[in-house]
Amino acid sequence: MKTSVREVRGVSILDLKGKITIGSGDVQLRETINKLVEDGRKNILINMQEVTTIDSSGIGELVGCYTSVTNKGGKLKLLHLPPKISDVLTVTQLITVFDVYESESEAVASFAG
Amino acid sequence: MKTSVREVRGVSILDLKGKITIGSGDVQLRETINKLVEDGRKNILINMQEVTTIDSSGIGELVGCYTSVTNKGGKLKLLHLPPKISDVLTVTQLITVFDVYESESEAVASFAG
Amino acid sequence: MSASKPSVDAGPVRMSLSSRFENIEMAQHLCGKLLEGREVPEETKHWILMALREGLANAIKHGNSQNLEKRVHVEMRVEQDTLEIRIRDEGSGFDPERVSDPLAPENRLKTSGRGIFYMKTFMDDVRFDRYKGGGMEIVLTKSLNAGKE
């Protein structure tokens, strides 16, 4: 997995690319989010558009990130969820846990509220 | 493998497409050539341009076809040999057995001689 | 020429892998090849490969504890339009009855515990057997002409 972070109007947008699967992207995702949290970032938006595969470990990490950001008083939201990843979140009743956006500007604006 | 036959100025051009490998294209090649020979065709040009793979069985069939056409007083030549198939014929010293052409019109003309 | 059409069943394909997560893709790749030319919808194929991934990850992680000396054994076959995948590890097995439900409210936000649930969701059937001489064998089946999703 490749990760890169952009700052847009007070929101840290994390662009992910590739696989979030056991032994490859899963730990990397956690470490990237932990670093953002340590740096004091409270508004985090994960852009999933270019995530090609996710498995239960990847989903687990996503949930873990959500929890750790929320526990620090921050917000973690998702952008551009590919249909199959949306399915995977849906069947485990996680889709309602996350705020999911289709438009980056709407997503960024939502943090201001 | 797909085969189709065209007649161009007294020459039967056999266009081959796909794999000539054990259990798939090999027997089919022999049967197609046998049919042309039975139909009294003496000038046969095999267009190899779209042959993607060949193995030792395919090479064996090609040699077998050469022999059976020659034995009936006919000629069998090759057109548009892909580089890797040319290599395979070369290492088993078969490349000199076959007349090989890069141009269809030259190949067709050569049968008139 | 396109892939040779598997008009006849090609017989079971067996493979074994050392216990590395990187090897999961090899088995997925082979399974993809086995399904090739069978007119399996892309969607169905995707979920099958995800279930396979989950089964292999469990065998490598929980079964073999990533011990490189231990292997994961996979058998795949298509018979009468049904895919059967068997995944066996060399671990000490477990009781599938005692696996907790990832949909229970208290588990919803856990960071693990969804693999078996995904396998069951995406395949028609998931069976668990203790293999003689230790290790767990899971058997995943999926009909290839009637999609669940």
Added chain:
Amino acid sequence: MSASKPSVDAGPVRMSLSSRFENIEMAQHLCGKLLEGREVPEETKHWILMALREGLANAIKHGNSQNLEKRVHVEMRVEQDTLEIRIRDEGSGFDPERVSDPLAPENRLKTSGRGIFYMKTFMDDVRFDRYKGGGMEIVLTKSLNAGKE
């Protein structure tokens, strides 16, 4: 993301197939996957897959006589940038010394007898062993960084 880079050797991959020529492609497919991400020139890969095809065809045809009850066993591994492929059948073996030379003038136009020659040409080394309990095992090796061709 591109394929996970195999920085470490992934351990041997083993597979077994029933004795059908259609199954040759499965093993080729898996071998292709094993070489993925290793910067093996396309050319080298092509010749490796051809040698593998020849070895499997012999195991299926001459070794197992296309008997569907018999299986072909394949093991592939990359260690120190060298690919090793082992192909074993359940036949009665043969004496590689007694195989005739396809380049001899009297054999040049034969319709068979080139498979072993191609394997030897395209790989660095081809070894033949009789496997305990019958069957032949051939071991093909090829260095992946120094091309022969």
